[in-house]
Amino acid sequence: MAKYNQHLLVCGGTGCRASQSDAIVESLNRALTERGLENEAKVVMTGCFGFCEKGPIVKVLPDNTFYTQVTPADCDEIVAEHIFKGRKVNRLLYTDPENQEHVSDSKHMGFYRKQIRIALRNCGFIDPENIEEYIARDGYAALGKVLLEMTPEQVLDDLIKSGLRGRGGGGFPTGLKWQLTRKVQADQKYVVCNADEGDPGAFMDRSILEGDPHSVLEAMAINGFCTGATKGLIYIRAEYPLAINRLKIALKQAREFGLLGENILGSDFSFDIELRYGAGAFVCGEETALIHSMEGMRGEPTFKPPFPSESGYMGKPTNVNNVETYANIPVIILKGHEWFASIGTEKSKGTKVFALAGKINNVGLIEVPMGTTLREVIYEIGGGIKDGKQFKAVQTGGPSGGCLTAKHLDTPIDYDNLIAAGSMMGSGGMIVMDEDDCMVAIAKFYLEFTVEESCGKCSPCRIGNKRLHEILEKITKGEGTMEDLENLRNLSQVIKDTALCGLGQTSPNPVLSTLDNFWEEYLEHVTEKKCRAGVCKHMLRYVIEPDACVGCTACARNCPVNAISGERKKAHEINQEICIKCGACVEKCKFNAIFVR
C-alpha cells in the first residue's frame, strides 16, 4: 500500500459535481501520474465542504490549502506547482473580501471561523464511499459502545441529558421521542429516517447523506437498539440520485462489515435498513404523511394522536427523525452529553446546520453553535450582502417560517427565539434578501409553494391558502384594498388555528411575519400602488421627464400599444391606462428621458 504524503480532497457534493468535480478528480489523477507522483499524493472525493459559493473546492493536505472555483484546466498547475514544487497557486486561493488578501488555510476564512462542525464533521473530510475512512474517524464506535457497554436506558438518559432536539423543524426533544417508542409494547417496531428534505433552499440533509452516509446508518441502528426496532427505513427524495447512490454503497459496505445485519458486533442485536423513495411531495416531510407514503398511499397526514411512536408504519410503533438529528447522535454517545450540552443556549443545545443562500456573498452550508446571532451568520460567515446592497430581511424555516428584519440581527439563533420572533428553525434554510426584494412578493412566492404542495385534505389549507395567495396576487397587481389586508390577517390566523398538519398550521407564517415586519410595504402596495423594490411589475409607472424629452418620437414609434403621444420636438407623455410596462420605450430613448417609478 502506497504511503501518501499528501491528500487532495475534492468536493463531491451535488453543487460541485454540477461544476465538473468528477472531471477535476480525473485531471488531478492524470497530472499526478504524468509526473510520477501517483504514489505520493492521493486524490479523494469527499462530501460537501459547505462553501458552495466558491465551488468546486479542492483542499490540499496536510498544509490545509483551500483552492476555490477550480476547473479541470487548473489541475495540471495545482499538481505541478503545489504538489511537485510546494508552491501554492495563488490565483486559486480565496480572497478575503475585506483586505483583498489571499487566504490559504480555510480555518482563517471568515466563512469557517465561527463554525463548529458536529453533524457535518465528516463532510469534506472523508471519502463517503469508503466505510474504512468512516471507521478510522471513530465510525461505528458509538454503536459498538452502545451495544456492548450500555443499556438502552443509559443511552436514552444520555440523549435526554444532551438536550438534543429534532433538527427537522419542530424541535421535539429527541431522547423523549425515542423513549416514547421504547415504551410501547409491540412485536415489531420501525426506525425511520426522514430524508425527504423539501424546503426550497435547504440542502443540509442531502449534503450529510452525500458526505457522511454512515453516520446516519449508525445512529439508526443505535435507535433500533434503544427502541427495540429491528428494521430501519430511509425515506429519501427521488430527486437526490447522488445521495441515494452513496447510501446504497454505504448500506452494502456496512452489511459486508457486519455492522448491519444479524448479531451486530457479536451482540444479540440485529438490524437492517431499506430505502424508500419519495416522489415529490413536500407534505411528506410531515411524519404521518411520510409514513403513508412509505405504505404506498397518497402522502396525506392524519390527525395526531395517535403519534407514530404508538401507531406508525404498518400500524407499528415507529420512530421518525430527520437526517441531521441522526448525524449528531454517534458523537453525543462518544463524547458524552456534558460535552454536547456545553454547546449552544439554555434550551437549544449543540449546533445547527443552515443552508445560507440568497443575496449573500458566501452561499453555502454552514454549521454553527446554537446561540450564534443572525448578524454573525450573515456578515461574518456569509460575508455580507452581495454587491454592497442593503440588507432587508432573512427568511428562516422555509415555507413554514417567517422573514426577520434588521432588528432581529442580534437575536441569538435557537428554536425558541426564532418562534418568538415570528419565524421558526425549520430544517435550516436561511435566505437573505436585500433592498431589491419585495416582501409582498416574497410572501406570495411562499404561498404559491404552499398552494402547490398542499395535500388538499383539510379545507383551511386547501382553500384558505389558495385564497391567501389570491389576495396577495391582487395586492401585487395593485388591486388590493384595506379589506384585503384585514382578510389576509384573519385568514392567516384561522388557517394557523385550524389546519390539520404542521404544513398547514405554519403556512401563513410568511404572510403574518411580513405583515408584522413590513406593514408599510403592504400599505404602500394598497394605498399608493407602489412597490418600493420595483418587483411588482403591475405597479411600475413609466414616466417621461418633460425637461429631458426632446420630442424625437422614437419612443412613440416603438410603443407596441401606442400609449405614447406628443408632438414632434415637444415633450411626450405616456398614457398609463394603455401602457403595458414592456420597457421598449426606455430602450429606445437616447436622451434618458424615460424613468421607471
Add this chain to the structure above:
Amino acid sequence: MTKIKSLADLRKIKEDLQEKIRLRENADQPEKLVQIKVGMATSGIASGAKEVMNFLIEELEKRNVEAVVTQTGDMGYCYAEPTIEVIVPGKEPVVFGNVTTKKADEIIEKYIKNGELVDGIIPRNYETIDN
C-alpha cells in the same frame, strides 16, 4: 472483507485504518503537533529536499512523533538548501539549513524530542514562511 465480530475487533481495525487518514486528522490541528515545512523549490528538489522529506515522514512515524510534514516553495535561503522549518508546539519556529538525512535524524532526536539546539540554525528573515 470479513465481518467485524466484536467491539475489540472494531477498535483494532480502527487503529489500523486511522493511519490512512492520520495525515488529514493532523492537518486539522497542526498547532498541537510538530510542524515541519520542507523548502521544495526547484533548487531544493535538486539538492535532495525530496529525499529529506520522505525520510522525515517515515522516521517521525517510526519514532512515534506526531508531526505534520508539509512542503513549501522557495524559502529564500538558496545558499543553504535544502532548508526545513520546524515548529515545536509552544516554541518559535526554527529554520535549519543544509539538511541531509543525517542532519534530519539529529534534528528529530535532539531538537524535536529533547529540545536541545542543533547546529545549522539560520536566522529567519520572515515572520513565517507561509506564502
Add this chain to the structure above:
Amino acid sequence: MAEIKLPENKLNQLKEVAKSFNNDGGELINVLHKAQEIFGYLPAEVQEVVAKELNVSVAHVYGVVSFYSFFTMTPKGKHPISICLGTACYVRGAEKVLDEFRKLLKIQVGETTPDGKFSLSGLRCVGACGLAPVVTIGEKVYGRVAPDGVKEILAEYKD
C-alpha cells in the same frame, strides 16, 4: 371486457418488477418509480397493469400518481429541462429564466414540445444554491443561468 395493449418486453419487465416487490400493494410507490423508468412515463395502461399486479384498485394507483409531482402521465421530451424554483434560485431570478424558456420553446411548464425534443418542468431545490439560478437538462446542470443565456443553452441541443 376492456383490453389494454402494451409491448411484450416492457410488460414482462414490469411484471418482474412487481414480482420483485412481492406483488405487495404497500410497495406501490417503489413499483411506480420502476415503471416510470421502464416506460419513461406512466400512461393509463401502465397504471392498469400496476394495479392488477399489486392487487389494488386502479383509482388508488391514479390517486397516488396524481398526488406526487415526480410521476408524470405525459412523456418527457428527449431533453427534459427543469428549472429550479427553490427560494435561493427565485431571489436570484429563476422566474425570468423560466419565462425565457417558455417564450423560446413556446410551451408551458409540464408540457413537451410538439417534436418531442424538449419538456419543461419546475423543480424544488436541487441543492446547488451556490450556483443559483440553476437549470438542469437531462443529467447536465447549468448554474448561474441568465435569461439572455437561455438561447445559447438551447443551441447546444440543436440536433
Add this chain to the structure above:
Amino acid sequence: MELIKLTIDKRSVEVEKGTTILQAARQIGIDIPTLCYFSLGDMKIENKPGGCRICVVEVEGRRNLAPACATECMAGMVVRTNTIRVLNARRTVLELILSDHPFDCLVCAKSGNCELQDLAHKFGVREIPYKGEQSTYRKDTSPSIIRDVDKCVMCRRCEMMCNDVQSVGALSAVNRGFQSVVAPAFEMNLDKSVCTYCGQCVAVCPTGALTEVDHTRQIIAALADPNKTVVVQTAPAVRAALGEEFGMEPGTLVTGKMVTALREIGFDYVFDTDFAADLTIMEEGTELLGRLGKFLAGDKEVKLPILTSCCPAWVNFFEHNFPELKDVPSTSRSPQQMFGAIAKTYFADKIGVNRKELVVVSVMPCLAKKYECSRDEFKHDNNPDVDFSISTRELAALIKQANIDLVTLPEEDFDNPMGESTGASVIFGTTGGVIEAAVRTAYEVHTGKKLEKVDFEELRGLEGIRHAEVDFDGLKLNIGIAHGLGNARQLLNDVRDGKSEFHAIEIMACPGGCIGGGGQPLHHGNSTILKARQMALYREDAGKPIRKSHENPFIVKLYEEFLGKPMSEKSHHLLHTHYFDKSTKIVVE
C-alpha cells in the same frame, strides 16, 4: 372499562376512555357542528378524516384548535365549544368551503337535504368575504349516478364507502391541493370505471356532488301520454322507508298509502315487485335444489355454492372482479326484471296492449336498478322490460309534486294479477331475507313436508358476514350471508380459492340490504333508522296470511297459465340471464 372525567363548556361529563370530544359533547346535548364526519356506529362504518375542520373546539393547553370528531377525551380535559375564537374559526372555514362551491342551490338536487346548506343556514352566512377561483370539473352522468364534483367538499365519505366498506375501488381522491377531488381513475366517466352503481356514495354525500339520475320527468311524460299504459311496481324496502320523507317515524309501513298515492298520480296499474320476488324464489329455489341434488349425487360439473343474483350492484361487482366465477351465481333474474318480463308478455297479452305501448316503471330503494333495466339482455326489440326505475326519493318527490299528503291518505290494495305477494317476498328488502324466503320454499319442496316454524331467526341480523346451518330433515345446509360488497368479497375469495364450505350464499351490495340502499331516504348516519326499517319488514312478513312464495295463488296461476313449471324453457327465456366478463384484460402488442 376505564371512565374519564372532563369538562365541556363548564359542564362536567364522564365518558369511556376512547370517546371523542364530539361523542362526549353529544352525550350532554351539546351539538357540535360537523361536515366530513360520518358514522354508522354499530355497523362499524366510520369516516373521520378530520379534514373539514368545521367541528373544531378549544382545548385548554393546546396551541391550536382541535377537531372534536377526531380528538379523544383525556382525563381532566377542559373543552370549550363556543368561544369567539372557535366561532370565528368555524365560520371562516365554512366561508372558505362556500367560496369554492357553486351557488346554484335553487336547482340543486340536494337542496333542502344538503348538509352544507344546513351549516350555512345555521351559521347565518349571508355573504362570502373570500372570493377567488372555483374548482370546475366536467359533469359526469352515468346510467345511475351523476357526479357534479364542483360541489365536492372533500369530506371523503364516498371514498370511504367505495373502498373501505364496498371494496369496489371506483373512487379515490386524486390530484392534490386545490385541485384535489374524489374521482374515478384518470378522472374517467363512472360508466367506464369499475363502479357497481350500488349508490352508497350517493347515500352518504353531504352535498349535491353525487346524486342519482332523475327519471321523474320521463315518468310524468309517460303518464301524460294517452297512448301509453303505465304500470308501476314497488320494491319491498320502499314501503318501509318512504314515510320518512313525509316526516313519519322511521320504520312506519306505508304500503297501502303508497298504493293510493301511486294511483292518484295516475298509474294505470299499481303492482308489487314482491309478486316477482315470490316468482324469483320459485326459480332460484328450484335451481338451488337442482344444483344441490346433482352435487350431492357426485356430479363434478356442478359448482356450489349457489349465489343469489337479485342484487344488480352485486352482479356488476362479480362481473368486474370475479369474472372467473360468472357461472356460479344463480341465473335467475332479479325480481325487478322478472316483473318486467312478465308484465310485457303475460300481462300485456292479458290486457291486449302491445309491449311498446306498455310502460313499466319500478320504484326501487336502489340506484343500480337504473343501470340494470338499461342492460341489453333485458330488452326485446330494443324495448326494455322495465322502462324506468326510480328511487324511493324520486317517488317521494313525485308525490310531493302532486301535492298529495301521504300521511293522511287512506290505504288501498295493489292491483291484480301482479300485486299479490307473500311474507317471504317482503323480507327480500333486508339482508338475510332472500335466503330465508328461499329456505321456506326449498324446505317444503325438498322434504315434501310442511314447514312448521317459518321464522329462521338464525338467518337474521345485521352482522356483516353471517352463517347458519339449516336442517332439511337430515340434510344440513350451510348458508352464508353477506351484505356490503367488502364482506361479499371475503366470501367470494374463499369461493374462488375453493375454500368455501357453503351450499348457498346470499349477497346484498348495500349495508343492511335494500333497506340501506343507495336510493333510500338519506339516513345521515343514523343506524337506528336502518334497524327500524328492517323491523318493519319482518313485521309486515309476520302479518301476512301467506308466508311462503310457492303458496302465492297468483304465482301458482302464472305457472299454470303461462310458464309451465319453474326452470321451464319459457322460464329460461324470460326469467333467467347470463353474465359477462367486465374485467380489464392485458394483452401484448
